[in-house]
Amino acid sequence: MGTLNPIEKSGARDKRETGRRLPPTTRELHSGCLRHKLSPMLKYANPTQFLRLANGVIPWLAALAAALAAAGLYMAFFTAPADYQQGESVRIMFIHVPAAWLSLFVYGVMALAALGTLVWRHPLADAAQKTAAPLGAAFTFICLATGSLWGKPMWGTWWVWDARLTSELVLLLIYLGLAALWQTMEEPGKAARAAAILTLVGAVNIPIIKFSVDWWNTLHQPASVFRMGGPKIDPAMLWPLLIMAVAASLLFLTLHFMAIRNEILRRRLRRLAMLAAQEDAPARRPAETGARSAA
Template structure:
């Protein structure tokens, strides 16, 4: 495919109507697959994975906690990419993608914090410590909340998208801090054990269910994101039609 052909197909997909048609066909399959993989992952996490010799059954919390943490970071990275799309390329779907990703990212960050606290009580003897990793994830949650609040407080969608995009990019500073906090500071939270240069430091009986859960929850996140984008596009159409109708009341209802 030539460069112009590629660009043309890219812009075709960028067309919201095309996007609605395509995502409408993909979404039911995606949602079904997400439910299936997550169910399989949960089954493996609860029934086939062995209890840890130190942590006992509490290790099963990790099968939700770790993928949530990955997704919290991944969704923020995706939001930042969409923010670039809004500011630099003025891509028509970038605004929509940003807006749909924010609540999902906030939800996974909260899930990560809550599961971490539940795990911390039996293991560390406390729900919460002000350790560098925990604090930086908490700050990530606050940044997500700020982004959601900014979306809600500006009426005009285009203007809101630009403002949120700038805030998202400024807040991106926190992402490397979250990732590397366990290496930079001597923290209570353990360092990375899956994504390491010398290979994962986890036994396969734990690693396999963890990865299945990660794939399952990622599919859930993608399905939610697509459906959120569809809702947002339709919302904007309703808004446009309402305003147009106010301008030309004689031309019939919506």
């Protein structure tokens, strides 16, 4: 019986012998049609490839975010008029509203990453999920704090327990809970799965936040940009708002790429430390045995 060549070892032999095709092996996945179909996912599933992409993209994203934020802030302070009811306080909206949108958007990203962890087992999905939680918490905090600073002169109170504000506060608590969950579990695989399940359960809060102003009678005003019939605010205010929203989204993307890059390096560092410990162990063992027998 001669030795099998590599192709004989794979599914081709089984198909010839049994008449049915077996699932592709890793070798087959990485060559031919399947590879072509999955190539974008496979390419960036590799952390080294992702690091290369991140290193190239981060400076451009950061520069674009800074340029748009500068333009948005200039328009917010110098070209947008004061509101006829809110007066100058309307300028708080140019940071409050993008932060509110981002607080929901980041959760959407985390929910997708949770699906990636549980369903597709994408190697970077759990890193994306873990690193998005503190960023989402920061945007939610900005939203709540600036909203409170707007509410005091406009509503006469820092806080009311209405549906929109309360559900946004619940979102902040979910973000903080998810960030804490990653810290409390030692085994990263278990933490990723637990965080993914909690993220998907918490996703029920997103439509509640969005539609709370329609479902309940709230002090918070209803949507004025993303609504049926189009935006109902003046273009002089809408443009700076949209520019600030794009700048905030680019800032999130930049920071998320940077944080995922950090997470990859942290895992690499942990693996290297374990390798070093494994290499040191056999060298230490004979010395310990010798010491014990001498005693």
